[in-house]
Amino acid sequence: MATVTERSGGRIANAIIIPMIAVVVLAVACVFGLMIWSSHLSDESAETSQRSLLKGAIDLKLDQMARQQVGTVSWDKAYFKASETPLDQAWLKNNIGQWLDETYGFCKTVLITSDLKTPFQFSSTGEGDWVTPELMEQLNGAVAKTRARAIISFKKTPSGLYKHTVDTPVSSEKNANTGLVKIGDGVYFYSAAAITPELHTITANRRAPAVLVNFDKLDSDIISKIAGISGLDGLSLTKSSIARPSLASLELRSPKGQLLGYLQWRANKPGTEMLRRIAPVLLILALAxxxxxxxxxxxxxxxxxxxxxxxxxxxxxxRHDALSGLPNREQFTYLLAKALKEPQTEAEGSAVVYIDLDRFKDINDTLGHGAGDEIITAVAARLRAVVPGSGVIARIGGDEFAMLLTKCDSAESVERILTRVQDQLVRPIRIDNNELYVSLSMGAALAPRDGDDPGELLRKADIALYDAKANGRGRWSFFDNSMQEHVQTKDKMSRALRQAIDNDALDIAYQPQCDSSANQIVAVEALARWDHPELGAISPSSFIPLAEETGMINDLGLWILRRACRDAHQWPDVVISVNVSPTQFKHPRFVETILETLEEYNLPPSRLEIEVTESVFAGQAQTILTSMRRLKDRGVKVALDDFGSGYSSLSYLRTFPFDTLKIDRDFISNMDQGIEAQAILTTIIQLGQALGMTIVAEGIETSEQLKFLADSGCHRMQGYYISRPLPDNALTAFLEDHELNAAMQDTVNASVQNTRSLKAI
Known part of the structure; x- marks a missing residue:
């Protein structure tokens, strides 16, 4: 029972005490906050009052300077002396500069002419050239306002002349512009007033007057006077405001708003004093x-x-790549920029290396992206083991890595590390039950030799990487200027090729193919030609790979196809053969594009033959097979070009439905070397015949080659012996001549046959 009561009492006590404590704490907090707020308001009010007194004292000083300046600027002799060319420097020094210094303590004086020049400068210390562009920039606004008021004071009279109304000394001071500026390390009061005539008030033209600017330094004496006027304690000039509760400050700014310094003083803080008296009570509450x-x-x-x-x-x-754990591109760029901030010398420079896995896409395509991720992780671990402690290895994206090497004394020291990188990849990487050998291509740029800008070094390392890949992969290249020139030339050519395709500036040459008797032209092969107005004739072996690399091959191939289909109507019954690149064939709308083009130019599909090489089958054999069958179903012929140059041509012949087999020209050129070469050629022809294909031999240059191929059963012949590639108009003439010659030859052959028959009778 007692226990229950104690628990009940405890609950009641808690119910009473806890709210009471909360109320007391809240009340104390409110009182504490109110006291602090009240003291803060009191301090602010006192400080605002003191600041107003200080501003008033400064304004009083500036007004005093303006009044003291009146007698000098409103003076006929000063007006004419300031307008003379050249100026009387001695007079101005004695009667203005020194007089104002000795009389009023103006330690510096400058005369600003109508063209904003300062031909007269005076300094009580003898300092020369103290009028700087920064000072003139601060005074521009004051000088402009002073001139404007002076020009307006000239009123036009009925006679057409202008009269200047002389102000009284009291009102003249209002024509001055005053304020504070910074000269060197000091802060100065200034007063700028226009020099105007006192008695000679008539003039033919209004013009901008010269402006006299006087300066009085804000030194300890003036600060003491200002402190006495404003009643402030401990007034001093500082460059920066010292954040102390006991100090108050006033910003001093130039007419342009530039911060010149601070006037600081010991502020009277009545609220703080009151709070200090009750601090013990507040301390007890705070401890609670x-x-x-x-x-x-x-x-x-x-x-x-x-x-x-x-x-x-x-x-x-x-900042790091999730897969490999290496820094990512953003972090690598940051670390590179940080490293390049250090002085770069030939003895202790830096190197940026771009690293790319060779044929990484093949791994993803054959084994899947999971295997590709394992390859990336394994390569990252091996690269991390090679990079020195002061270096950085990062994954830039995909199969690309970047390496930063610091304190490199030569290209040879970089090569030693790159050799170690290559050595790490000699060992195979085991993925499941597969052992994969991965090679790297690397491009390096050195600082300071190749520059010290991060972006520039990365770009040059990328150019060097491209060079390494272009020259066989599995190697490295160091950047040199010839690579950049090559890239720029290629870029220029690619842009020119783009324009040539868009502007229809390319051309087509057609190389005829005759039948085995050489009496009839049965087909022509369309070959792209490019005659650049500046670079001259550019070989297809240059611009076709460029189109492949830059992604223009689809546009170029479509242009060739459309042009060939358009020209084909000039030569009825002749098959038009068009080369197709692997990139074109793998385009998702490749078949539709061909059929739409045939329909647009009203060309029967049976008159079009597309030529492909074995490289078209890499990675997408089933897709290619489907596309071929669709074309064949519509009547388009498909030819396998350069047969015999690949390593698996026989398997393609058995699997894919080719209509035509083109024998690589190397077999034709080598047939004169012996019976072995001729036997191989005969075997290829027999193989094609067994598969029901049309056999085409290209590269025929002699009558002996043509006769051998015809005797061996080759169906079509192509080469310089028949004809070189011809423009469309020249091809038309060639076909007419060839048909006429064939007819004459048939007549001769018939005549010979008749003669033989008569002799036999």
């Missing part, structure tokens, strides 16, 4: 909540630590 604060702080500390760990993890994730 220390325990609670400690608990909250501990909880906050734990929460903050967890948050910091989460934030650090997020930052790390943002």
């Amino acid at each position: 909540i220390v325990g609670l604060t400690v608990g909250v702080m501990d909880f906050t500390r734990q929460t903050t630590r967890n948050l910091s760990q989460s934030q650090a993890k997020a930052v790390y994730t943002a």
